[in-house]
Structure formats: structure tokens, C-alpha cells
Amino acid sequence: xxxxxxxxxxxxxxxxxxxxxxxxxxxxxxxxxxxxxxxxxxxxxxxxxxxxxxxxxxxxxxxxxxxxxxxxxxxxxxxxxxxxxxxxxxxxxxxxxxxxxxxxxxxxxxxxxxxxxxxxxxxxxxxxxxxxxxxxxxxxxxxxxxxxxx
Amino acid sequence: xxxxxxxxxxxxxxxxxxxxxxxxxxxxxxxxxxxxxxxxxxxxxxxxxxxxxxxxxxxxxxxxxxxxxxxxxxxxxxxxxxxxxxxxxxxxxxxxxxxxxxxxxxxxxxxxxxxxxxxxxxxxxxxxxxxxxxxxxxxxxxxxxxxxxx
Amino acid sequence: xxxxxxxxxxxxxxxxxxxxxxxxxxxxxxxxxxxxxxxxxxxxxxxxxxxxxxxxxxxxxxxxxxxxxxxxxxxxxxxxxxxxxxxxxxxx
Amino acid sequence: xxxxxxxxxxxxxxxxxxxxxxxxxxxxxxxxxxxxxxxxxxxxxxxxxxxxxxxxxxxxxxxxxxxxxxxxxxxxxxxxxxxxxxxxxxxx
Numbered sequence: 001x002x003x004x005x006x007x008x009x010x011x012x013x014x015x016x017x018x019x020x021x022x023x024x025x026x027x028x029x030x031x032x033x034x035x036x037x038x039x040x041x042x043x044x045x046x047x048x049x050x051x052x053x054x055x056x057x058x059x060x061x062x063x064x065x066x067x068x069x070x071x072x073x074x075x076x077x078x079x080x081x082x083x084x085x086x087x088x089x090x091x092x093x094x095x096x097x098x099x100x101x102x103x104x105x106x107x108x109x110x111x112x113x114x115x116x117x118x119x120x121x122x123x124x125x126x127x128x129x130x131x132x133x134x135x136x137x138x139x140x141x142x143x144x145x146x147x148x149x150x
Numbered sequence: 151x152x153x154x155x156x157x158x159x160x161x162x163x164x165x166x167x168x169x170x171x172x173x174x175x176x177x178x179x180x181x182x183x184x185x186x187x188x189x190x191x192x193x194x195x196x197x198x199x200x201x202x203x204x205x206x207x208x209x210x211x212x213x214x215x216x217x218x219x220x221x222x223x224x225x226x227x228x229x230x231x232x233x234x235x236x237x238x239x240x241x242x243x244x245x246x247x248x249x250x251x252x253x254x255x256x257x258x259x260x261x262x263x264x265x266x267x268x269x270x271x272x273x274x275x276x277x278x279x280x281x282x283x284x285x286x287x288x289x290x291x292x293x294x295x296x297x298x299x300x
Numbered sequence: 301x302x303x304x305x306x307x308x309x310x311x312x313x314x315x316x317x318x319x320x321x322x323x324x325x326x327x328x329x330x331x332x333x334x335x336x337x338x339x340x341x342x343x344x345x346x347x348x349x350x351x352x353x354x355x356x357x358x359x360x361x362x363x364x365x366x367x368x369x370x371x372x373x374x375x376x377x378x379x380x381x382x383x384x385x386x387x388x389x390x391x392x
Numbered sequence: 393x394x395x396x397x398x399x400x401x402x403x404x405x406x407x408x409x410x411x412x413x414x415x416x417x418x419x420x421x422x423x424x425x426x427x428x429x430x431x432x433x434x435x436x437x438x439x440x441x442x443x444x445x446x447x448x449x450x451x452x453x454x455x456x457x458x459x460x461x462x463x464x465x466x467x468x469x470x471x472x473x474x475x476x477x478x479x480x481x482x483x484x
Contacts, residue, residue, distance in 0.1 A: 273478065
């Protein structure tokens with residue numbers, strides 16, 4: 001069972017875990033990752049604006065979820081990604097992977113966020129505190145992280 | 151900043167994530183693991199009873215949290231472990247690791263649960279549906295998982 | 301792929317800075333009969349005007365999807381297809 | 393470690409099935425002068441009675457902490473120490 005959502009609103013991680021595990025006592029572990037808008041003194045961003053390709057996004061996320069479910073025999077999987085304008089500290093993405101044991105749950109969680117970062121059609125634009133806007137460049141380390149699951 | 155708790159009551163994962171990330175826009179990712187009481191048709195347990203060594207437990211968890219914080223430069227870390235009688239599907243343990251980037255957050259999460267399973271003084275007793283009680287044996291795979299971080 | 305030969309149009313979508321450079325997010329264009337791959341379509345579009353040329357100026361940073369699936373420059377394109385161009389993705 | 397030489401006692405704790413076999417979770421025992429390691433203490437306790445013998449019957453499955461820190465059989469023990477015996481941990 002996968003839950004795939006793209007939304008402007010914030011998500012409730014506790015409620016999503018409850019939804020994922022409801023009535024499933026065969027689950028032994030849930031791995032989770034929450035990505036947040038990061039602002040530091042060295043890189044003081046004022047906001048992040050997330051754009052996506054609506055007709056493709058949920059399809060791409062569902063493919064990634066299906067791949068993880070098959071590889072790690074997941075008992076459930078949740079991918080929620082926000083779009084629109086987000087402020088520092090706000091959550092961007094939620095990944096949940098439920099499995100019988102922790103090894104599968106945690107490996108699948110890492111896989112899901114690695115693939116999501118390289119195989120789902122989202123783009124981030126940063127607004128700096130001085131008002132300057134820049135599209136975020138893809139990181140080579142993200143490609144390397146995704147490649148280890150090939 | 152570490153939050154360490156041993157308690158009978160359930161925990162609220164969403165609230166713990168909020169507490170961990172509050173006022174910390176330098177956090178870019180939070181890794182999380184929730185362990186739950188697992189019951190399957192092949193192994194139909196009725197309950198799990200968690201015993202611990204009160205004078206030592208929080209000390210042991212704090213040592214594990216400190217080790218993870220130092221190794222992965224965590225910006226925050228939460229370890230909550232329940233004790234007492236728990237039913238199938240109920241959460242047992244919560245691990246949270248907050249870092250600037252996802253790699254550190256997810257690696258630290260795996261480390262924290264691996265070490266917690268082998269270096270914190272908790273013991274599980276299973277009650278089967280027929281009323282039989284058995285102390286759970288330690289798994290060799292848990293020792294192997296912990297050893298990879300040595 | 302569900303082509304009607306009498307309507308040789310494709311829908312082209314642009315995202316992120318490609319959209320900003322082209323100036324629109326979506327356009328419907330007539331597909332010349334000799335354009336049969338995504339790579340050939342890029343060359344065709346880049347030759348249209350300065351805005352398109354600017355969007356495609358660094359081909360290495362342009363990614364593509366044909367009918368909502370990631371595709372390389374050799375991917376077949378035909379009438380009725382939806383072809384999207386964008387920079388490497390940066391979600392998560 | 394904060395020993396008072398006139399009170400050669402240690403507190404011994406048992407957990408999980410060691411507690412069940414010994415029959416108590418905690419006992420205060422007088423430490424003979426020649427018992428200076430956790431391993432020697434195990435031998436001393438196992439010789440006390442059938443319940444202790446049963447608890448320590450398989451030494452390989454017994455783990456130990458001295459003053460709330462995991463310790464091996466060679467760990468020093470002395471008056472005033474808190475020494476805990478238990479099976480391999482199974483939390484998480």
C-alpha cells in the first residue's frame with residue numbers, strides 16, 4: 001500500500017505514520033525521513049519555491065514507491081512532497097517505509113529519498129534574504145547516492 | 151541537544167520531531183525510526199513486556215546519543231524507549247537524528263537503533279496467544295549490525 | 301503516440317529556468333515530418349528564436365520526458381506526444 | 393568504587409531470566425576479600441545455592457555491568473560497587 005501526495009500544505013508526520021501502520025501488526029519497523037528548508041548564516045535563504053510537473057509527478061513518485069516496495073518487500077510506503085513557497089525550517093518532503101524488520105525499513109527509506117531526489121520532477125528556486133533568486137543546481141553527490149542502488 | 155526518555159506511555163512522533171527542529175533552520179534533514187511490536191500468523195504474540203535497568207538505561211542511551219552526535223555532527227537527537235506491557239502494533243522505540251544533510255541524518259538513525267539494540271539494558275519477554283511466556287533471544291544479526299559501526 | 305496523422309502537433313512543456321527563458325510553460329507546435337527524436341526536436345526548437353536558443357544553449361543541462369517518462373535524446377517523438385524539457389531535478 | 397573498607401558489601405542486581413531464576417531482583421552481599429573481578433563474583437554466587445547455580449548455569453549467556461557500565465569478566469569489583477547480571481540485551 002502506497003500513499004503518494006503532492007501538496008502545498010504541511011503534512012502531519014505522526015498522522016501519516018498512524019495511517020501507514022493502522023491494522024498492520026505484521027509491521028516491525030518504520031523508517032522515516034523528513035527534509036526541511038535549510039538556512040544557515042553562510043547561506044541565508046529567505047524562502048524556497050518548489051515547482052513540479054503536475055502530470056508526471058505522482059506517476060514518478062508511484063514508480064519509485066513500487067520499486068522500493070518490490071525490492072524490500074515493504075508493507076507500506078508514503079511519499080509526500082510539498083510545492084509552492086516554503087520558509088526556512090518548514091518541511092518539504094516526507095518519506096515513510098514500513099517493513100517487518102528495521103534493516104529493510106531503513107534501507108528502503110534511504111533508497112526512496114535518493115531516488116526521489118534524482119527521478120521525480122521537482123525544481124527548487126532559492127530566494128536569498130537580499131531578494132536574489134537562483135534555481136538550485138543538482139548535486140553530483142545526489143547522482144552518486146542514487147547510483148548506489150542501480 | 152539530545153532528548154532521552156524511558157517511559158510506559160506512548161510517544162507522539164510528530165510532536166517529538168517538532169520539538170527537535172523548533173528554532174533550528176540549520177537542520178536540513180531528520181532521520182527517524184519507529185520500532186513496533188510485531189505479530190504475524192507464524193508468530194502470533196499477544197503482548198511484549200519490556201524490562202530495563204533503571205539506574206543504567208538513560209545513562210546508556212545518553213552515551214549512544216553522544217557517540218552519534220560526535221560522529222555525524224548531529225544538530226539534535228532523540229531516543230525514547232517504552233517499557234512495560236505493549237500490544238501488537240504498538241510503538242516500542244523512537245529514534246530521531248537531525249543533521250544539515252540527509253546522509254548524516256539517515257546514517258546516524260541506523261547507527262542509533264543498531265547500538266540501542268546491543269548497548270542499552272532492555273529485555274523483551276513475549277507472551278504468546280496461548281499464554282506461554284518466553285524471553286526473547288538476542289539476534290546474531292543485531293550484533294553484526296552494531297559491529298559495522300565499530 | 302496516439303497519433304492522428306492529419307494533426308502533426310506535439311505539446312512542449314518547459315520547467316524551471318527553461319520555462320523562464322522560453323517565456324511560456326507550454327506551447328503546441330507543429331512537428332516537421334523529419335523530426336523523429338527528442339534530440340532532433342531540441343535542435344528544431346533552439347533554431348526558432350533567441351528565447352528558445354537561450355533555453356537550450358547548454359544542452360548538457362537539459363533533461364527531457366516524453367509522455368511523462370524520462371527520456372534521452374534518442375527517444376522517439378511523434379504527433380500527439382507531450383514532450384517536456386527541464387534542468388536536472390532538485391526535489392527532496 | 394567509593395569503598396568503605398569496614399563495609400565489604402556489594403549490591404548485586406539481576407534482570408530478565410536471571411532475575412526469575414535467582415528469585416530476587418536485587419541482593420546485598422558480603423564480598424569475600426579474594427573476590428576482585430566480576431568473573432570471580434559469578435563463581436562465588438553460582439556456588440551459593442541451586443537458584444543461583446541455575447541463573448549462572450550457562451556463563452556464555454550472562455552479561456554484566458559494574459556501576460552501570462558494561463563490563464567483562466575481568467572487570468574489577470570492590471566494596472560499594474553495584475554489579476548487575478543479565479542476558480544479552482534485546483531492546484529496540
